[in-house]
Amino acid sequence: MDILVVLEDKNGRIHRMSLEAIAGAQQIGSECGLSIGILAFGKNASALGEQAKQYDVEEVLTLENEHLNDYTADGYADAVANVITSENPTYIFFGHTYQIRDYAPRVSAKLKRPFLNDVVSYKNESGKPVFSKQAFNAKLIAELNPNSDGHILISFQSASFSSDNIQSGSASLRSISIEIDASAIKTVPEDPFQEAAGGVDLSSAELIVSIGRGIGKEENIPLVQELANVMGAEIASSRPVVDSGWLPAHHQVGSSGQTVAPKLYLALGISGAIQHVVGMKGSKNIIVINKDPDAPLFELADYGVVGDVLEIIPKLTKALQ
Amino acid sequence: MNICVLIKQVPGSEAQFNVSGDGSWIQETELPYEMNESDNYALEEALQIREQKGAGEVVIVSLGPDRCQKVIREALAKGADRAIHINADAPYNTDPYSIASALANAVKDERFDLVLSGLQSDDLGFGQTGVILGEMLGMTTATLVVGTEVQEGKIKVKRELEAGWFQWQTMDLPASLAIQSGLNTPRYPSLKGIMTAKKKEIKKLNFVDICNVDELQSFAGLSVQHAEKQTEMIEGNIDQIVNRLVDVFKNEIRIN
Numbered sequence: 001m002d003i004l005v006v007l008e009d010k011n012g013r014i015h016r017m018s019l020e021a022i023a024g025a026q027q028i029g030s031e032c033g034l035s036i037g038i039l040a041f042g043k044n045a046s047a048l049g050e051q052a053k054q055y056d057v058e059e060v061l062t063l064e065n066e067h068l069n070d071y072t073a074d075g076y077a078d079a080v081a082n083v084i085t086s087e088n089p090t091y092i093f094f095g096h097t098y099q100i101r102d103y104a105p106r107v108s109a110k111l112k113r114p115f116l117n118d119v120v121s122y123k124n125e126s127g128k129p130v131f132s133k134q135a136f137n138a139k140l141i142a143e144l145n146p147n148s149d150g151h152i153l154i155s156f157q158s159a160s161f162s163s164d165n166i167q168s169g170s171a172s173l174r175s176i177s178i179e180i181d182a183s184a185i186k187t188v189p190e191d192p193f194q195e196a197a198g199g200v201d202l203s204s205a206e207l208i209v210s211i212g213r214g215i216g217k218e219e220n221i222p223l224v225q226e227l228a229n230v231m232g233a234e235i236a237s238s239r240p241v242v243d244s245g246w247l248p249a250h251h252q253v254g255s256s257g258q259t260v261a262p263k264l265y266l267a268l269g270i271s272g273a274i275q276h277v278v279g280m281k282g283s284k285n286i287i288v289i290n291k292d293p294d295a296p297l298f299e300l301a302d303y304g305v306v307g308d309v310l311e312i313i314p315k316l317t318k319a320l321q
Numbered sequence: 322m323n324i325c326v327l328i329k330q331v332p333g334s335e336a337q338f339n340v341s342g343d344g345s346w347i348q349e350t351e352l353p354y355e356m357n358e359s360d361n362y363a364l365e366e367a368l369q370i371r372e373q374k375g376a377g378e379v380v381i382v383s384l385g386p387d388r389c390q391k392v393i394r395e396a397l398a399k400g401a402d403r404a405i406h407i408n409a410d411a412p413y414n415t416d417p418y419s420i421a422s423a424l425a426n427a428v429k430d431e432r433f434d435l436v437l438s439g440l441q442s443d444d445l446g447f448g449q450t451g452v453i454l455g456e457m458l459g460m461t462t463a464t465l466v467v468g469t470e471v472q473e474g475k476i477k478v479k480r481e482l483e484a485g486w487f488q489w490q491t492m493d494l495p496a497s498l499a500i501q502s503g504l505n506t507p508r509y510p511s512l513k514g515i516m517t518a519k520k521k522e523i524k525k526l527n528f529v530d531i532c533n534v535d536e537l538q539s540f541a542g543l544s545v546q547h548a549e550k551q552t553e554m555i556e557g558n559i560d561q562i563v564n565r566l567v568d569v570f571k572n573e574i575r576i577n
Contacts, residue, residue, distance in 0.1 A: 097483065106453070136445075137336070146537070190488060194487070286550075316563050
């Protein structure tokens, strides 16, 4: 295979960003004439493998090993490096998830092969894919030039490709095994837990309703919550909303909060300071509603409304019910 | 407990960038520089761990041109004991692997128990250097660290997962931890700290002398992000605006 997509397990399902990586592999594979394999590993390898074989790829590899049941950076880096060495793909694709950030640099160091991470775009240069990432506070874009002919690791930022575009097919399944040196695993993980009720998965949210200072006061938050409920969206905010104590810190998007790239980012009363923009400019569709026509965020908007958010929100909620 | 903190000087978030004529690098003159945000939290965590343990050194390692002395002095003023400055001139190497290899050579005789770095730099944003350095030095590694508890021969760290989830893990020392912003409240340097920082040792090395590997990747071209989008301004009375928004949701963005 030319491209190996490494899946991440999210409670027995394929992580949303791994699906996007499969969509990316299919697009790049068809444009550059590259064959695709998928690797499912960990305790849910067979469930992920069953899901993955329904996609249009050459084959799906499943790897089960008792030392991979729980995530550890030591164990996962060792396993993926092993599989790359034995399967010899030219490119290894990942979603740019928190887990990948944690262990993929170690795979790169073990294999002495480049890890082009947080990639946001790709172009086909005479059959050779060229990848780019954002740099300098997301104000510039940089092409990345790998100094390697193969085993090039690439992780894609959320929404670089759309999982809506995955092509169905029927792939063959192949079970593989590797030796893992248990003594090299020097990390003992405990069970994951949620800090506060209603933790927010902003990084993988499809729809985000985000509020800024323009929402006026804390008492207006329930209006926004109703709109988000009707849309099936997560609520996010700019920093001033968190600093004022209107929402907990984990809702914050921007340089000191989360980076998001949803299908829709509906910005309500957010002016668009750069610290906020760096966290949301990768969103596929941006709608900005602000009563200040000079709010800088309008420059990033696909759709803009100059108007009073407090007047528009309830009517929009009603219209969507 | 001897702790190494990797500190990087980066252009401030308000900086406006111009790309050099050949697209190979930015024009560096006139840019405002500051300590990378998450590195500041890493430094604070190191100082707090040292204060709890009551012994050991906090050593700053910074790579970059002469201007980096400013953030090195700032870190020393906050309480770090000494520093290693690896000099590299612009346009500098952007490859996390070769940077980590230079850092590994710079610290290989130091026997640090911990290497702390910020989660990622605001300029290049790879977020790989601390992890690769850990791998090269045979350390355990963890990223997105939002809490630490030093134990006998081990460290227990709290990691941020996605979706509002967290996880504690216990790791053997030595360990390299990439610190997430917000886990502590970074201190300001005291006047006394600023005065004593002037006398603290800064060891100088040259990147070209201590980097003995080839780059695994490089920036092939820099350009300004795409120009602003075509924005459709939705106008009319409130009902017309809401109707158009619903139409956009359903028929253009296609949300269900």
